[in-house]
Amino acid sequence: ECHQKxxxxxxxxxxxxxxxxxxxxxxMSYLRMATHxxxxxxxxxPSEARGNINHLLSRPHIRSLSEGEGFWSVYTQVASxxxxxxxxxxDAYLAAILxxxxxxxxxxxxxDFMKFSFLRVVDPTEEFEGEHPx
Numbered sequence: 340e341c342h343q344k345x346x347x348x349x350x351x352x353x354x355x356x357x358x359x360x361x362x363x364x365x366x367m368s369y370l371r372m373a374t375h376x377x378x379x380x381x382x383x384x385p386s387e388a389r390g391n392i393n394h395l396l397s398r399p400h401i402r403s404l405s406e407g408e409g410f411w412s413v414y415t416q417v418a419s420x421x422x423x424x425x426x427x428x429x430d431a432y433l434a435a436i437l438x439x440x441x442x443x444x445x446x447x448x449x450x451d452f453m454k455f456s457f458l459r460v461v462d463p464t465e466e467f468e469g470e471h472p473x
Contacts, residue, residue, distance in 0.1 A: 341448075341464050348446070348463035353398055360442055362404040364433050366392050404440050413439045421454055434458060 352359050372378055373388040383391075395401050414435040417423075423431040434455040437445060444459045445452055452460045 344464040345448075349395075353395055353401075356400050358400050358402060360402050360404045360437075360440065361392075361395060362433055362436050364429065364436065366403070368429075404436055404442070406436060407439055410435065410439055417455065420456070427451060427454070431455075 369392065370385070370388050373383045373391070374385050376382050396403060414432065417435040417438060418431050421427075430449070430451050434445075434452065434457075437443075438455075438457055443457060444461060446461050446463045448462050448464060450460070452458055
C-alpha cells in the first residue's frame with residue numbers, strides 16, 4: 340500500500356505543473372536502490388532506472404538541484420545545529436542543498452529530516468489523497 344501511494348504521488352508530480360525540485364543525491368540514491376538485487380527480487384536495469392529519472396527531468400516544471408558556490412558554509416551551518424555523524428551525514432548533505440536553494444518543504448518518509456528545523460517534512464504516503472499536496 341505504501342509503495343502504491345508513493346507511486347501515485349510521483350505520478351502526480353510528473354503530470355502536474357507546480358515547480359518541483361529533485362536533488363542529485365536523491366536521484367543517485369534512487370538509482371542505487373532501484374537497481375539493487377538485494378533490495379528487490381526483480382530490480383530495474385540501470386537503463387530503466389535512468390529512464391525514470393530522465394522522464395522526471397524532461398518535464399518542464401521539474402528542476403534539478405546540486406551544491407552551489409558557498410555550499411560548504413551552508414553545510415557547516417546545518418551540521419553545527421545538531422550532532423551530525425554517521426547515517427545523518429547524507430541527510431544533512433541533502434538538507435544543506437535544500438537550504439542553499441531556499442527549499443523549505445521536503446516530501447519524504449524519512450523522519451530524520453524533522454531534525455532540521457528549517458524543513459517542513461511531509462510524508463506523501465500519509466498526506467497524499469489523490470490531489471497534489473500544497
